[in-house]
Amino acid sequence: MIRINENYLKLQSSYLFVEIANRVSTYQKENPDAEIIRLGIGDVTLPLPPACIEAFKAGVKEMASDVTFRGYGPEQGYAFLRETIAFNDYQSRGADIHSDEIFVSDGAKCDTGNIQELFAADIRLAIPDPVYPVYLDTNVMAGRTGDFNHGRYDDILYLESLPENGFVPRLPEAPVDLIYLCFPNNPTGATISKDTLRKWVDFARENKALILYDAAYEAFVRDPTLPRSIFEIEGARDVAIEFKSFSKTAGFTGTRCAYTVVPKRCTAYDGSGQKHSLHALWNRRQSTKFNGVSYPVQKAAEATYSEHGKAQIIEMTDYYLKNAALIRKEMAALGFEFVGGENSPYIWINCNRDAWEFFDLLLKTAGVVTTPGPGFGKCGEGFIRISAFNSYENVEKAMARIRDALGR
16 A cells, blocks of 8 residues: 655644634635735745846747757756856855855755755754744654654754844754754844854864755845855855855745755765765755756846846845834834844744734734744744835834734
8 A cells, every 4th residue: 555754744733834824814704804914924025126027038038039949957057147156145255165066946945945855864953943944844754853742853953042042042062963054044033143153163063064054034134244154154165055045135936046055075974984975966866856947037046146136136135124124113112022133034023922822913903914933943932023025114004003903
């Protein structure tokens, strides 16, 4: 008989954002005339930058001619995009990353979920709490996490991100094999200093561990002292893989384009202790399971690095940061403690009560959708995440409604 992968049965409840969508849908059916303002899921609202639209159109036009039509492209991405990324995002910032170490994909979510296929089933995992659910759930599916007891999986080392450590987890006290980090952080919006990130790189080198570094929100960093890539840290090429995305940078959430950097010096070990190139393994995986991102989309992504594209992206991310500044101002006036929103589009708010209860309160009395912290982990209890991805007018309206709902 056909059997299932029983690890899927260990997944807890429904996926966070599905649960949010279900609650919002139920409320909307019961209140069909209610206007909902969505400050929950991190989907962008501004259209693609004009530079990307023009490049997208030009790419589509090329596909309409026998002379310039393209079929299957390279699974790793076209050279023109990989070279542009390598220069602009790394070499120009002093990071020694080459174009053939970059793998273009259809999303950082896909890559952060798929990368775990390269690693043994019995490795020791260190995953932040709270955390983007994909890191944890894909390892549950792979059978690495053990059973779920008292709100956590038995075989995971949880890196707690709490007010007392500035929402930046401390180094593990014992060796681990695979470490997930995300900065600027989703969900908390917290950032990490170069000195602190260097400690993580040193820890990985000392323990023959690997860091999976999610930098999907680096375009929101305005503080020049903060790292925008782990490869700004000496030695990171040996022990880190980095994920970046055009989704929040340039509004590609519906267009789909991202990239993963796997340095050729980055290695892992087999059961006998022999080193193997993770670059070669990831290349083999992508060549087998992935058919590449479409040519017009890659042309649009390349345009983000043009003079006009760079200016338009700064304008877009500044717009969302203006929204975040307003949310921070209003939350402070309401007496809430929070982090994030300065170099990140997310604000992590201590709501001083059950988070799902607070979510329902804001939905049903203010018509505002947020994201409850427990969906990101046990350390998310008592917190909600508010996203700055909406129009400024809607953010203003949402903040006024929240003030009224809380009677302040």
